[in-house]
Amino acid sequence: MSPAGPAWPRLRVLQTLWALLVVLLAPWRLWAIKNTQECTWQVVLNNFETVGKKDASDRFVDQEPLYTVDKVFSQLVDAPIDPDEVRGLVSGKRERSWTCTPLGSGHLPTLSLQTYLGFPYYLKINYSCKGESSEALVRKGHLTGLKPVVLVTFQSPVNFHRWKIEQLQIQMEAAPFRSRERCNAEEVCLMSWYTPMPIKNGSVVMRVDVSSNGLGPFIPNKRFQVNINGFLERQRDNTLQFTVGNELFNLIPRYFVNVPSRPLWYTVDQAPVFILGGIPEEKAILLTDTNFKDFFLVELSIDSCWVGSFYCPQTSFTATIYDAIATESTLFIRQNQLIYYFTGTYTTLHESNRGSGRWVRVLANECIKKLCPVHFHSNGSEYVMALTTGKHEGYVHFGTITDGRVSFELLPRQRSVCSGILVVNCSITWAVFIAGDYNLLLLVEIEDPSTRKYFQVVSYDLVSDYLVVLYTIPEFIPDARGLEFLMVLGTESYTNFPMVPKGMSYNPYNNLLFIWGNFLLQSYNSKNFIYLADFPKELSIKYLVNSFYGDTAIVTETEEIWYLLEGSYQVYKLFPSKGWEVHVSLQVMQQSSLYAPNETMVTLFYEDHGLYQLVYLIDNQQGRLVKRLVPVEQLLMYQQISNDYLLERQGSHLTLSFTNFCPFTVMRLRDLPNPQIYTRQERYRAQPPRVLEPGGFHSDNSLAVYQGLVYYLLWLHSKYDKPYADPVHDPTWRWWKNKKQDQVRGEGGESVGGPSPDPPSPSPCPGTVFAPHPVPQDYYFYLASNWRSAGSVHVDMASYEKIYDLKAENELPERIFLDKGTSYRFSVFLTAREPEPLHGPSFQLQSKVGLAVVLADPECIEAVVKEEVLVNRNSVLFWVTLSDKRFCFDQGISGHHLMKTSMLLKVVGSSGHCFQNTNQGPRMWLCMENSPCHDTIPHSIFASEFFFKVLVSNRCQPACSLVW
Ligand SMILES: *[C@@H]1O[C@H](CO)[C@@H](O)[C@H](O)[C@H]1NC(C)=O
Numbered sequence: 007m008s009p010a011g012p013a014w015p016r017l018r019v020l021q022t023l024w025a026l027l028v029v030l031l032a033p034w035r036l037w038a039i040k041n042t043q044e045c046t047w048q049v050v051l052n053n054f055e056t057v058g059k060k061d062a063s064d065r066f067v068d069q070e071p072l073y074t075v076d077k078v079f080s081q082l083v084d085a086p087i088d089p090d091e092v093r094g095l096v097s098g099k100r101e102r103s104w105t106c107t108p109l110g111s112g113h114l115p116t117l118s119l120q121t122y123l124g125f126p127y128y129l130k131i132n133y134s135c136k137g138e139s140s141e142a143l144v145r146k147g148h149l150t151g152l153k154p155v156v157l158v159t160f161q162s163p164v165n166f167h168r169w170k171i172e173q174l175q176i177q178m179e180a181a182p183f184r185s186r187e188r189c190n191a192e193e194v195c196l197m198s199w200y201t202p203m204p205i206k207n208g209s210v211v212m213r214v215d216v217s218s219n220g221l222g223p224f225i226p227n228k229r230f231q232v233n234i235n236g237f238l239e240r241q242r243d244n245t246l247q248f249t250v251g252n253e254l255f256n257l258i259p260r261y262f263v264n265v266p267s268r269p270l271w272y273t274v275d276q277a278p279v280f281i282l283g284g285i286p287e288e289k290a291i292l293l294t295d296t297n298f299k300d301f302f303l304v305e306l307s308i309d310s311c312w313v314g315s316f317y318c319p320q321t322s323f324t325a326t327i328y329d330a331i332a333t334e335s336t337l338f339i340r341q342n343q344l345i346y347y348f349t350g351t352y353t354t355l356h357e358s359n360r361g362s363g364r365w366v367r368v369l370a371n372e373c374i375k376k377l378c379p380v381h382f383h384s385n386g387s388e389y390v391m392a393l394t395t396g397k398h399e400g401y402v403h404f405g406t407i408t409d410g411r412v413s414f415e416l417l418p419r420q421r422s423v424c425s426g427i428l429v430v431n432c433s434i435t436w437a438v439f440i441a442g443d444y445n446l447l448l449l450v451e452i453e454d455p456s457t458r459k460y461f462q463v464v465s466y467d468l469v470s471d472y473l474v475v476l477y478t479i480p481e482f483i484p485d486a487r488g489l490e491f492l493m494v495l496g497t498e499s500y501t502n503f504p505m506v507p508k509g510m511s512y513n514p515y516n517n518l519l520f521i522w523g524n525f526l527l528q529s530y531n532s533k534n535f536i537y538l539a540d541f542p543k544e545l546s547i548k549y550l551v552n553s554f555y556g557d558t559a560i561v562t563e564t565e566e567i568w569y570l571l572e573g574s575y576q577v578y579k580l581f582p583s584k585g586w587e588v589h590v591s592l593q594v595m596q597q598s599s600l601y602a603p604n605e606t607m608v609t610l611f612y613e614d615h616g617l618y619q620l621v622y623l624i625d626n627q628q629g630r631l632v633k634r635l636v637p638v639e640q641l642l643m644y645q646q647i648s649n650d651y652l653l654e655r656q657g658s659h660l661t662l663s664f665t666n667f668c669p670f671t672v673m674r675l676r677d678l679p680n681p682q683i684y685t686r687q688e689r690y691r692a693q694p695p696r697v698l699e700p701g702g703f704h705s706d707n708s709l710a711v712y713q714g715l716v717y718y719l720l721w722l723h724s725k726y727d728k729p730y731a732d733p734v735h736d737p738t739w740r741w742w743k744n745k746k747q748d749q750v751r752g753e754g755g756e757s758v759g760g761p762s763p764d765p766p767s768p769s770p771c772p773g774t775v776f777a778p779h780p781v782p783q784d785y786y787f788y789l790a791s792n793w794r795s796a797g798s799v800h801v802d803m804a805s806y807e808k809i810y811d812l813k814a815e816n817e818l819p820e821r822i823f824l825d826k827g828t829s830y831r832f833s834v835f836l837t838a839r840e841p842e843p844l845h846g847p848s849f850q851l852q853s854k855v856g857l858a859v860v861l862a863d864p865e866c867i868e869a870v871v872k873e874e875v876l877v878n879r880n881s882v883l884f885w886v887t888l889s890d891k892r893f894c895f896d897q898g899i900s901g902h903h904l905m906k907t908s909m910l911l912k913v914v915g916s917s918g919h920c921f922q923n924t925n926q927g928p929r930m931w932l933c934m935e936n937s938p939c940h941d942t943i944p945h946s947i948f949a950s951e952f953f954f955k956v957l958v959s960n961r962c963q964p965a966c967s968l969v970w
């Protein structure tokens with residue numbers, strides 16, 4: 007357990023207060039807190055030619071494997087790779103039958119035909135710490151044994167009809183490498199670490215998590231987005247050029263200053279490149295392949311022609327790109343009434359389709375007034391919706407993108423929405439596609455000569471063509487009479503403020519639908535709505551940004567930022583606010599480069615759990631665009647503190663005290679099951695080949711060997727991965743089987759290293775003997791004799807393996823897959839705020855802390871909470887079991903058509919009152935990893951709420967119960 011545990015949250019809050027006090031009273035003292043270094047990882051992409059070059063950095067454009075590593079491998083005395091298989095790889099042979107190497111046959115003969123492949127890029131890794139020479143630091147880190155560990159997570163593809171769905175990760179230890187820059191003063195001047203950057207068929211979005219091996223300085227883990235950019239092409243002189251237009255290098259203030267912010271639209275988790283329009287009077291977009299860590303301004307190669315027509319009575323013409331949506335491989339834009347798309351070159355996705363090559367104008371005869379995004383892919387495709395005006399008023403153009411091919415269908419199929427709901431004139435102002443139900447929700451404005459203008463929510467079923475009015479939006483804003491929220495029944499009283507709906511937003515994980523405008527209505531069933539009264543009717547919402555982890559940010563027409571925790575009814579103003587002022591003054595005092603007196607927000611978006619702003623700053627007449635975190639939790643905390651604090655005189659000085667409303671002091675997740683069987687995450691591990699160089703530095707050759715080995719490891723995975731947890735079906739088994747057999751022979755035919763696979767597996771090679779996995783034998787630390795001539799590299803086969811037994815890390819996985827009839831169980835440990843007398847009755851404790859569970863789809867899954875009171879520890883342990891009820895049957899087979907759902911756990915009474923500071927900052931050192939106070943809690947805004955994503959599949963049990 008954790009002896010220091012119960013005290014720390016209070017300690018932390020006091021620390022926060024102290025920092026605040028320091029700011030208020032004596033700004034200079036702030037530096038005292040910052041005596042610890044703040045270090046951070048840096049990662050860039052390098053290709054084979056730029057390895058070891060200072061400041062070299064590449065874009066992820068090339069997607070084909072390289073033969074570069076071949077000449078290195080050919081020097082190996084004893085190839086670590088089975089030449090037969092490599093030959094198959096090159097000749098295009100898809101399957102190789104299992105061959106049996108008879109015992110005693112020795113090593114395979116070296117074949118002249120063999121060719122080894124590698125990935126085209128490396129990741130270059132280093133770190134920097136504020137205020138210190140980075141070069142010396144990196145050197146110091148290396149000398150004290152620091153090694154970056156890189157975990158690459160491949161996003162599984164949209165089209166599961168073409169590519170297998172899998173959750174694949176590869177964990178690689180980085181290899182130190184000396185820079186090529188000449189340096190006389192010291193033996194090592196500049197160095198960094200390298201790993202291969204693997205590519206996988208079907209994946210264009212990769213997450214790279216960098217962590218440390220635990221030695222050397224403390225550097226917090228950092229995540230990088232390393233995505234393929236299919237909108238660039240390599241010129242003959244090796245420079246890169248955009249295919250979508252020409253890059254502009256001048257960020258003129260006019261493009262950004264006081265320009266309204268706009269939403270960033272893309273297919274969640276799938277889009278490798280984001281685009282953003284809205285640059286006034288320019289057919290230019292911002293384009294990024296790093297979630298705006300960096301970006302380009304590109305003038306699009308479209309001819310901005312526009313001809314007004316009887317059917318398309320546009321009032322004005324502009325070059326501005328209004329709506330921009332990015333999908334896995336295709337970009338969509340709207341300019342005036344015209345829409346265009348561009349499919350990038352993604353050979354990893356569709357090797358025959360080389361992209362559209364140019365902007366393609368679609369729906370040429372239509373008058374498009376708006377594009378609406380579809381945030382999630384489904385059924386192997388992505389979708390966009392184009393709302394039309396003029397002759398096709400009352401219809402939606404429903405776009406489907408499959409493998410980069412775009413097609414549109416006019417919906418409803420039979421008759422227009424207006425005639426479907428029996429009105430003469432209507433106009434669709436927003437559309438939401440609910441993929442799980444093949445259902446469109448339409449926000450329809452009805453103008454009837456006999457009545458006033460009003461709005462309805464209409465549902466259209468794509469399969470049955472059925473159209474129905476779900477809800478008629480009240481004409482006026484309800485009068486909440488001081489309540490936080492109001493169930494809209496029609497019987498309540500109303501103000502005389504008209505309700506002006508503008509859009510809708512839907513979260514498929516909790517079925518929460520918002521209708522927004524100068525109000526916020528929310529509903530879990532699209533029929534009964536709740537009015538959230540915290541949001542003032544004088545403001546008008548411009549767009550919502552959903553994290554799909556349970557929180558939503560709101561941007562108003564006046565560029566205010568509000569925040570809502572889904573499932574609760576409070577709406578908080580983040581900007582402008584007192585909390586924001588405190589935050590900005592703290593940042594300015596720390597000379598942060600991310601804040602300036604003159605700034606314009608360009609967009610607001612979520613990345614993982616964090617809310618980010620893209621802002622245009624002007625300082626010293628210099629304009630620049632920066633991405634910065636909006637520390638929601640901190641802002642709310644500053645706000646709460648500034649409302650609730652009390653200055654008390656204690657002796658000669660003032661102290662700050664405040665009321666803490668949080669009902670508990672410690673919360674911990676416990677007893678979490680090992681994750682892999684639920685997350686279906688498959689993870690491989692790879693280490694660089696060993697080198698004999700005294701400094702441990704690698705050479706071009708040893709890095710090339712590393713490339714080849716990682717390539718081969720993933721190739722084996724793609725060929726031989728089978729959904730059983732049997733060593734023979736471990737793809738890497740093929741790697742070491744011959745060596746294993748040699749060893750077995752050497753030891754008299756007995757298998758070594760533990761019990762045989764149980765039950766005995768059907769061997770593909772009858773008569774052979776193999777030992778179970780794993781095989782960390784010295785034997786495989788193999789070839790001390792190998793490759794002496796070629797640079798002293800040792801290849802240790804045991805360094806390349808599949809990991810089956812990942813442990814839970816005291817936090818809920820990002821999401822789980824719940825197979826038919828299975829359950830997921832864990833516990834939540836809570837210590838109540840006030841210490842109870844040791845002999846106190848337990849019901850007092852129970853009444854203090856309670857746990858509530860909110861299920862998004864209670865007809866499909868159920869949750870059972872059992873409570874165990876630990877009286878003498880003033881704590882309660884809640885056992886939570888989440889189970890599939892075997893009730894929902896249309897999810898199809900093996901991971902297709904999964905049902906998205908979620909569970910929300912809440913500690914009763916804690917919303918808005920409990921905070922956990924997970925931000926990196928001065929206070930974080932208080933709570934180092936592995937220290938007792940490091941309670942890993944999901945990084946949600948309110949520490950006491952967990953948003954837990956569940957994907958329910960209909961997969962069989964128990965036949966597949968081993969390991970996927
Ligand atoms: C670390 O990497 C970054 C990005 O490539 C580079 O700008 C910086 O110069 C590197 N620092 C050192 C000391 O190599």
Ligand SMILES: *[C@@H]1O[C@H](CO)[C@@H](O)[C@H](O)[C@H]1NC(C)=O
Nearest residue numbers: 167385386387408444468469
């Ligand atoms: C799902 O995708 C398949 C293959 O592309 C297609 O044939 C089918 O019609 C789609 N189903 C729906 C309901 O759109």
Ligand SMILES: *[C@@H]1O[C@H](CO)[C@@H](O)[C@H](O)[C@H]1NC(C)=O
Nearest residue numbers: 259263264603604605624627
């Ligand atoms: C911000 O910049 C704009 C454009 O340069 C300028 O007109 C405005 O006066 C500036 N505002 C402040 C507060 O500096």
Ligand SMILES: *[C@@H]1O[C@H](CO)[C@@H](O)[C@H](O)[C@H]1NC(C)=O
Nearest residue numbers: 206207208357720721724725
């Ligand atoms: C990727 O897909 C292509 C085309 O289907 C195939 O030729 C190639 O072998 C695949 N590569 C891997 C590593 O699976």
